[in-house]
Amino acid sequence: MNNCLHCGARTANPKYCSRSHAAIHTNQQAPKRRLTYKCAECDTLIPASRQFCAVHGKRKADYRLLTVAQLKAKDAIKHPSYYRGYLNSITRLLNAHRPRICQVCGYDKHVEYCHKVPIKAFPDSVAVQVVSGPDNILVLCPNCHWEYDHSLLTINSAPFST
Template identity: 40%
Template sequence: MKCKRCGKETTNPAFCSRSCAAAFNNRKYPKRSKQQKHCKHCGISIISGRSTCDACNPFYVDWSIITLRDVKGKALYQHSARVRQVARSVYRQSDKAKKCIVCGYERYYEVCHRKPIKDFPDDTPISVINDIDNLVALCPNHHWEFDNGLLTL
């Protein structure tokens, strides 16, 4: 039997190697490039697999207008967990170092609020609580020390 791509003798009924199989099949079925689409609500052009833009997306949340009171109203308990989740996202997207600022440990870090969430009034927007200047990366040991007053930043 001969390889469909290169013509070498092979025991496999179609191809002599995975490389030949991939080259043959990739030429036959080329990758599709993403097409420019338009938002189904407002018509703005978007270049992703989504059907709506950020402004029309019903699940998009503008954290600059959502307050701590709004989050507490939706989550009867563990409202701070949602605030911390947004904080981790803000920190990940920032250019700050992704390691403990005290010891430099970089395998795992936790995002910590310099001013605790509980110290903010209920009418404070989440974007203020999770401002990048209020967030810091700490290893679990230094995070515990900071939360228990043994470490000052």
């Protein structure tokens, strides 16, 4: 008779008394994924969902002050194709205080942020806050967004404007 490597119980099996104890012991010894990571700036342990610790996360550059050129630069994002997604996330942050209701029809299940002046119309030297700030953004449902982009909808006819 042998002892289970997990609980110490007597077993006929050479190592474990059950499959669950084998799995528990193996996963504790060699987990498949890391549950904690190190900060990109220092060796402080942080949750896997973060990149920086509390100290270094606050020191990062303010995204509102970035220019479009800085946002497109290779050191700001990993790949040039990520620019649009990163700009969309900044747009959501800059407009988080606004109600999530379509300014035209009042639909509130799903809304999108629509640029009044297209992004490509701005020079690269303009701050992201101007491109994606509340003054250049409309909160619209997908249907109204499409209509606005195809010049079928005007802003002056919006009864639910905020």
